[in-house]
Amino acid sequence: MNKSQKSEIVSALTTEFKSSAAVIMCDYRGLAVSELEALRKIAREKDAKVQVVKNTLATIALNNAEMTGIEIKDTNIFIWGSDAIAASKAAVDFAKANDKFVIRTAYIDGQAADEKKVRAFATLPGREELLGMLASVWMGPVRNFTIGLDALKRKKEEEAA
Template structure:
């Protein structure tokens, strides 16, 4: 990679990291290419970006975007996105199914986060799931009222 290419990569990563709510760093050493493609496809479906980046370039981009404190060592794959729940769910689900894929560290809510926080976020319901739960709660009284009215109507008809 030439110096100008490195500068271009850093600037693109910096822009992307600035707007992302979650950045997760994982170890992928020994993972077959087919599995990496599965991860990329799953991430693409959930609007999560995945890229293998040299640690020095990633460190520069992270520092320039104001996200400092991540310790980067060995081989890393980076996953980031606008929705921290989506990023956490993609990473945690993939880690459950693959022994050679491990979450190392993350940057969530403008601070360095550990593996436990990423896994805790992955267990939380998404926005759409929360809206569906809320809709069910709102719908329940109306449904019970109509069931009661129908039962009353049937009782009056039989009398």
């Protein structure tokens, strides 16, 4: 890899990391290529991106994106996305299925985070679930009103009969 290719990778990663709510660093040592493809599929479903990056290039990109406080060493794969919950769920879901996959550290919502915080974010309801909850709350009074009207209608019909 020549210098221009490295600078292209760093600039692309810097742009991606700046626009991401979460960047999660994981150890993938011992995983087969087919297992990594499964991780990519899970991440794609959750609108997250996955890439293996050299540590020096990743360090430069993270520093350029003003994400400091993360120590990068050994073999790493990065998962990132604009939704911190979705990216965390992708990492945690894959880690549950693969013992060799280890979540190391992350940068979530402007702060360095450990594995516990990533797992905590993964337990939060996602955007679609929250929208469903909100719709249910909004529809509650309407639902109760229609149930009440229906009960009143039945009562009037029984009195008339």
